[in-house]
Amino acid sequence: MWRRIRPQTCDSGESALAASRSTTASKPRARRVSAPKVIAPGRRVALPVRGAFLQPLKRVVAPRGELSVAELGDGLPFVPKRYFVIADVPSGKVRGEHAHKRLQQFLVCLRGHVSVLVDDGRRRREVLLDSSDQGLYVPPMVWAAQYGYSRDAVLMVLASAPYLASDYLRDYDDFLARVRRAEARRAAAGGTP
Amino acid sequence: MWRRIRPQTCDSGESALAASRSTTASKPRARRVSAPKVIAPGRRVALPVRGAFLQPLKRVVAPRGELSVAELGDGLPFVPKRYFVIADVPSGKVRGEHAHKRLQQFLVCLRGHVSVLVDDGRRRREVLLDSSDQGLYVPPMVWAAQYGYSRDAVLMVLASAPYLASDYLRDYDDFLARVRRAEARRAAAGGTP
Numbered sequence: 026m027w028r029r030i031r032p033q034t035c036d037s038g039e040s041a042l043a044a045s046r047s048t049t050a051s052k053p054r055a056r057r058v059s060a061p062k063v064i065a066p067g068r069r070v071a072l073p074v075r076g077a078f079l080q081p082l083k084r085v086v087a088p089r090g091e092l093s094v095a096e097l098g099d100g101l102p103f104v105p106k107r108y109f110v111i112a113d114v115p116s117g118k119v120r121g122e123h124a125h126k127r128l129q130q131f132l133v134c135l136r137g138h139v140s141v142l143v144d145d146g147r148r149r150r151e152v153l154l155d156s157s158d159q160g161l162y163v164p165p166m167v168w169a170a171q172y173g174y175s176r177d178a179v180l181m182v183l184a185s186a187p188y189l190a191s192d193y194l195r196d197y198d199d200f201l202a203r204v205r206r207a208e209a210r211r212a213a214a215g216g217t218p
Numbered sequence: 219m220w221r222r223i224r225p226q227t228c229d230s231g232e233s234a235l236a237a238s239r240s241t242t243a244s245k246p247r248a249r250r251v252s253a254p255k256v257i258a259p260g261r262r263v264a265l266p267v268r269g270a271f272l273q274p275l276k277r278v279v280a281p282r283g284e285l286s287v288a289e290l291g292d293g294l295p296f297v298p299k300r301y302f303v304i305a306d307v308p309s310g311k312v313r314g315e316h317a318h319k320r321l322q323q324f325l326v327c328l329r330g331h332v333s334v335l336v337d338d339g340r341r342r343r344e345v346l347l348d349s350s351d352q353g354l355y356v357p358p359m360v361w362a363a364q365y366g367y368s369r370d371a372v373l374m375v376l377a378s379a380p381y382l383a384s385d386y387l388r389d390y391d392d393f394l395a396r397v398r399r400a401e402a403r404r405a406a407a408g409g410t411p
Contacts, residue, residue, distance in 0.1 A: 089307060089308070089312070090305065090307030090308065090367070091305050091307075092303065092304050093302065094302035095302075096381060097300065097380060099380070101299075101301070105297070105301075106294075107288070107294070109287035109288075110286050110287075110326075110350055110374075112284050112285075112329070112350065113283050114282060118283060119282070120283060133303075135303050135305070135372050135374070136305070136328075136370075157303050157305065177329075177370075179329050179372055181374065187290060187291070
């Protein structure tokens with residue numbers, strides 16, 4: 026038979042306060058009266074830049090803090106294979122300034138604010154990301170740059186594939202030339218530019 | 219033939235400053251002299267709690283800001299199908315306080331700090347997450363709770379599957395009973411408890 030044991034107390038270096046918190050944490054809590062407020066995700070808002078959109082995300086506001094959430098089929102436009110988080114960007118600095126041949130990205134500003142330029146070679150838009158409950162989808166072959174980071178900005182970027190140096194287009198003229206070639210191919214095939 | 223056009227300027231509501239920034243953003247920049255400092259990810263550090271570990275993550279420190287990054291096979295222990303971000307948790311509040319039957323989670327504190335209790339029913343540890351360059355892997359059947367959120371804390375949680383209410387174990391005694399049954403099964407099969 027297995028003895029029923031109490032979980033061990035915390036590491037010796039921890040404070041009595043932490044130990045008491047841990048004990049509290051393991052007990053089922055009394056049912057709370059005030060239910061969390063769930064703000065459903067809105068519909069994606071297409072941008073005039075080819076394929077790019079803003080995605081309102083689900084938010085849960087509760088006395089124990091706020092939560093923003095996205096999952097595949099409900100706000101998250103692809104399965105991320107990579108993420109990166111950008112923070113502590115000095116004022117006036119520009120980041121990004123490239124396009125990807127195949128990579129999809131989803132940008133969520135979790136704290137503070139940042140401006141993102143998206144540009145498909147025909148149209149460009151500046152998008153202000155200032156809330157964790159909206160994500161910006163940047164499709165392949167859209168030039169993007171981020172700037173105007175607030176001091177406290179924390180930008181999370183989810184990416185659809187692992188890092189691949191050859192997927193980056195870092196020269197704007199090269200990017201434009203590729204866009205024009207793709208447009209010409211689509212036109213030749215009878216599509217819109 | 220396709221006319222080569224300049225990308226349109228920004229939306230009318232935007233300032234001249236933003237427009238000039240956008241123009242700047244689209245030009246290839248001069249090569250920078252100071253290379254970013256890349257801090258390679260360390261090896262995962264196993265915790266005494268069954269299956270849980272701390273994962274040091276890759277970090278890039280550059281004049282244009284800091285970046286922490288993880289990808290499948292390089293710091294990220296599974297493909298996330300869901301993420302959520304917790305912020306603005308009042309001091310003294312406890313979050314989590316449940317285990318999952320199957321779900322894997324990866325917790326990264328992107329700003330501020332938070333303590334996480336992990337407990338496999340035999341051993342428990344308190345882990346302080348206070349840097350975006352370390353992730354805490356919480357496997358299935360490990361009870362977890364977060365507390366001691368700093369005012370500015372932003373906790374990102376990546377999850378291996380979409381939300382499923384029936385995957386949650388919210389009662390600690392129920393969790394313990396399941397742990398003991400699993401131990402008994404392993405012992406009966408000749409394994410360690």
